[in-house]
Amino acid sequence: MSTRGITLYLHVHQPLRVREYSVFDTALDHNYYVEPDTQSDRNNEKIFRKVADKSYLPMNALLQKLLDTQPDFKVSLSITGTFLEQAEQWAPDVIASFQKMVKTGRVEIVAETYYHSLAFFYSLPEFERQVEQHRLKIKELFNVEPQVFRNTELAYNDNLAQWADKQGYTGILAEGWDLILDWRSPNYVYQPEGTENISLLMKNYRLSDDLAFRFSNKEWQEWPLTVDKYTEWATASIADQPLINLFMDYETFGEHQWEATGIFDFFEDFVGRWLANPDNTFYTASGAIEANKPVGTISMPSTVTWADAERDLTAWTGNAMQQEALGYLYALEKDILRTNDQALIDDWRRLQTSDHAYYMCTKWFTDGDVHAYFSPYDSPYDAFLYYLNVIRDLRWRLHETHKTGGLRG
Amino acid sequence: MLGWELPPHNSGGLGVACYHLSKAMAIQGASIDFVVPYAAEHESIDFMDIHSATDLSPLERYGMGAYDSKFALEHADEDFGDLKDIRGVQRQYTRFVEGFVKKKSFDAIHAHDWLTMEAGIRAKQLTDAPLVVHVHATEYDRAGGNYGNPIVHEIEYQGLMVADRILAVSEITRQIIIDKYDIPADKVEVMHNAIDTASFDDGYEYDRRTYRYLEELRNEGFTVISTITRFTIQKGLEYLIRATAKASEKYDRIVLLLAGDGEQRDELIELASELGISDKVFFTGFVRGKQWRDAYSVSDVFVLSSVSEPFGLTALEAAHHDNAVIVTKQSGVGEVLHSIFKYDFWDIDRLADQIVGIATSEALQSSLKQNIAQEYARVSWNDIAKRCMDVYKSTARPKLQVAA
Numbered sequence: 001m002s003t004r005g006i007t008l009y010l011h012v013h014q015p016l017r018v019r020e021y022s023v024f025d026t027a028l029d030h031n032y033y034v035e036p037d038t039q040s041d042r043n044n045e046k047i048f049r050k051v052a053d054k055s056y057l058p059m060n061a062l063l064q065k066l067l068d069t070q071p072d073f074k075v076s077l078s079i080t081g082t083f084l085e086q087a088e089q090w091a092p093d094v095i096a097s098f099q100k101m102v103k104t105g106r107v108e109i110v111a112e113t114y115y116h117s118l119a120f121f122y123s124l125p126e127f128e129r130q131v132e133q134h135r136l137k138i139k140e141l142f143n144v145e146p147q148v149f150r151n152t153e154l155a156y157n158d159n160l161a162q163w164a165d166k167q168g169y170t171g172i173l174a175e176g177w178d179l180i181l182d183w184r185s186p187n188y189v190y191q192p193e194g195t196e197n198i199s200l201l202m203k204n205y206r207l208s209d210d211l212a213f214r215f216s217n218k219e220w221q222e223w224p225l226t227v228d229k230y231t232e233w234a235t236a237s238i239a240d241q242p243l244i245n246l247f248m249d250y251e252t253f254g255e256h257q258w259e260a261t262g263i264f265d266f267f268e269d270f271v272g273r274w275l276a277n278p279d280n281t282f283y284t285a286s287g288a289i290e291a292n293k294p295v296g297t298i299s300m301p302s303t304v305t306w307a308d309a310e311r312d313l314t315a316w317t318g319n320a321m322q323q324e325a326l327g328y329l330y331a332l333e334k335d336i337l338r339t340n341d342q343a344l345i346d347d348w349r350r351l352q353t354s355d356h357a358y359y360m361c362t363k364w365f366t367d368g369d370v371h372a373y374f375s376p377y378d379s380p381y382d383a384f385l386y387y388l389n390v391i392r393d394l395r396w397r398l399h400e401t402h403k404t405g406g407l408r409g
Numbered sequence: 410m411l412g413w414e415l416p417p418h419n420s421g422g423l424g425v426a427c428y429h430l431s432k433a434m435a436i437q438g439a440s441i442d443f444v445v446p447y448a449a450e451h452e453s454i455d456f457m458d459i460h461s462a463t464d465l466s467p468l469e470r471y472g473m474g475a476y477d478s479k480f481a482l483e484h485a486d487e488d489f490g491d492l493k494d495i496r497g498v499q500r501q502y503t504r505f506v507e508g509f510v511k512k513k514s515f516d517a518i519h520a521h522d523w524l525t526m527e528a529g530i531r532a533k534q535l536t537d538a539p540l541v542v543h544v545h546a547t548e549y550d551r552a553g554g555n556y557g558n559p560i561v562h563e564i565e566y567q568g569l570m571v572a573d574r575i576l577a578v579s580e581i582t583r584q585i586i587i588d589k590y591d592i593p594a595d596k597v598e599v600m601h602n603a604i605d606t607a608s609f610d611d612g613y614e615y616d617r618r619t620y621r622y623l624e625e626l627r628n629e630g631f632t633v634i635s636t637i638t639r640f641t642i643q644k645g646l647e648y649l650i651r652a653t654a655k656a657s658e659k660y661d662r663i664v665l666l667l668a669g670d671g672e673q674r675d676e677l678i679e680l681a682s683e684l685g686i687s688d689k690v691f692f693t694g695f696v697r698g699k700q701w702r703d704a705y706s707v708s709d710v711f712v713l714s715s716v717s718e719p720f721g722l723t724a725l726e727a728a729h730h731d732n733a734v735i736v737t738k739q740s741g742v743g744e745v746l747h748s749i750f751k752y753d754f755w756d757i758d759r760l761a762d763q764i765v766g767i768a769t770s771e772a773l774q775s776s777l778k779q780n781i782a783q784e785y786a787r788v789s790w791n792d793i794a795k796r797c798m799d800v801y802k803s804t805a806r807p808k809l810q811v812a813a
């Protein structure tokens with residue numbers, strides 16, 4: 001019998017936010033992403049440096065310490081290309097600290113799209129190009145080949161699993177959503193519907209979200225969350241089951257939950273406590289799959305994500321503005337790619353980052369506060385207008401530089 | 410004269426009209442004391458004496474009260490003592506006028522809109538000088554055709570009742586005063602606004618780069634429809650967007666420039682998106698200076714879409730910048746223009762037809778532009794000032810002999 005273990009998977013990402021790009025910039029100024037105001041929440045450098053100090057550097061230091069002191073500690077990371085580009089520019093020490101961790105052999109890098117996009121749902125060829133671009137970037141920086149795939153926002157369906165299976169990935173990640181699992185537990189390895197070799201790891205969202213969302217919430221009846229309590233819950237959850245898949249944003253540590261909440265100390269103590277029991281271990285995503293055969297087949301014909309109460313894509317594509325914006329963006333694909341103008345292609349791909357659409361989300365009600373926290377704009381409407389103006393400017397550049405026959409495309 | 414704003418401290422057209430009227434009357438020989446509710450310099454005004462009724466800055470005196478009924482009775486957080494809401498400012502304004510009219514004598518009291526009507530009534534009581542109430546907008550207009558704020562409505566009613574003469578900026582407004590406020594018809598006369606074309610001769614040259622994307626669309630044969638306004642329910646912009654969507658179904662090469670800002674903005678963005686025409690609608694935000702002038706210049710067709718518009722000076726400004734003009738039948742400016750299209754504010758089918766017609770017929774568009782050019786400046790502020798002086802004379806008390 002295999003040892004029971006935690007699959008800790010952290011998602012590392014920063015979008016390249018669009019500045020307040022007005023009608024009066026359109027067709028004149030092609031700078032979309034560099035906000036000159038150094039105090040603005042749309043200044044990507046300011047945000048990146050802030051999060052590096054609050055989260056990436058201290059958390060990497062902690063992860064490194066755990067790797068050095070706990071031989072059984074392991075972690076999996078997905079790191080977007082959009083993040084890596086910014087880190088290379090503004091915080092090379094962050095890259096270096098990730099590289100050092102990966103060298104231990106106990107940190108697995110997970111595959112995804114370079115631009116943190118929803119391209120799978122709009123253009124399969126473009127999606128594949130971005131996955132390949134990400135693979136090359138990871139190879140360049142970390143000299144590893146990802147074996148397990150995760151899609152942006154954990155947006156998953158059977159078609160995606162079948163695609164990943166054909167690509168030769170050994171595993172794929174998804175939300176362990178009750179409506180899909182029904183009576184089943186997320187604490188096993190499954191096989192996606194219609195696949196040959198690939199395995200599916202599903203997020204234990206209760207235990208994951210206890211840390212990611214609830215840890216510092218004083219309204220929560222379990223606050224403050226102690227290591228004792230959390231260890232007890234984890235132990236109860238895994239009794240006679242092999243896995244706990246803790247999937248969350250990396251920025252949970254230090255950014256979503258500030259250092260003052262005690263999240264770093266909590267995490268360090270919990271890892272120590274967990275591994276103090278000889279029956280317990282940590283797995284990388286690949287390790288969990290190697291150690292456990294699938295116990296059954298899971299089918300998700302409709303797309304499931306890890307977001308919101310609905311666990312669907314409505315936070316990104318739910319309203320008319322988002323649908324229009326993404327429609328206009330992907331309508332440019334052929335013309336943009338034909339130009340071979342790398343600067344133009346990069347700018348177009350940066351607009352595919354799902355965060356842009358997320359900022360246009362208007363469902364303020366049950367999930368409203370989460371969205372408000374993550375938006376650098378006054379309102380979803382402002383986010384939409386700036387974005388639309390950038391799309392117009394892309395058309396302008398196509399027309400002006402590459403003679404595509406007019407702004408109508 | 411009792412007013413609420415003068416350029417450059419105005420929030421909208423009220424201050425512009427007061428400025429041009431006063432200036433033209435001063436040229437006719439009138440001596441004018443103009444009371445404003447704030448303290449500020451008016452460097453370009455040397456033709457009359459300006460008096461400040463309070464020490465408030467122009468930003469603190471609830472300028473929007475002239476345009477939006479919602480602002481009328483909203484309390485602000487700032488503590489201005491008795492001046493903490495617009496009613497407080499009005500009380501102080503009235504107290505100031507009471508003191509002021511005791512020191513000097515006048516042939517006429519000329520009060521502009523509801524904000525100064527109470528002061529006008531007190532001035533008349535104290536001096537027995539005739540009260541001329543000049544109506545640029547009623548509460549009925551500001552509330553988008555609804556009853557609006559009952560207190561504001563009542564103040565307007567009192568002012569209109571006590572007035573010796575009432576000047577309405579259009580026949581539409583005159584009818585509202587007669588119908589909605591029960592004022593005898595013979596007490597109300599129409600005094601249209603005018604455009605001072607000289608004020609546009611400041612060396613302005615259209616800069617094609619300001620709206621470069623739109624200029625390129627024009628090169629590709631697109632017609633730019635525009636409006637420049639506050640985004641409030643009074644302005645009927647929802648109908649304009651719906652008509653644009655409808656027109657696009659018949660003829661795709663049109664775009665809509667919405668210059669301005671206001672509480673309805675988010676709703677309008679959402680509406681354009683629901684209709685699937687976000688790509689055709691350009692939101693500029695609040696525009697002034699060059700961006701404001703260039704918005705008129707980049708435009709081919711200007712639409713004044715108001716649900717209820719006492720006058721609508723922007724239509725004349727658009728005509729001055731070589732636009733074809735479409736106005737609602739509920740807009741007073743339609744009374745002084747002939748070479749325009751008119752529609753009922755709710756009639757999006759008709760507006761869509763008119764837009765498509767102008768956009769698809771070069772001949773129609775150019776004849777509208779040429780003909781309106783002969784019409785829009787026909788009435789001048791000088792003409793209006795002359796008529797205004799006649800009104801003063803007709804209301805003069807025989808026993809009073811007071812120098813202007």
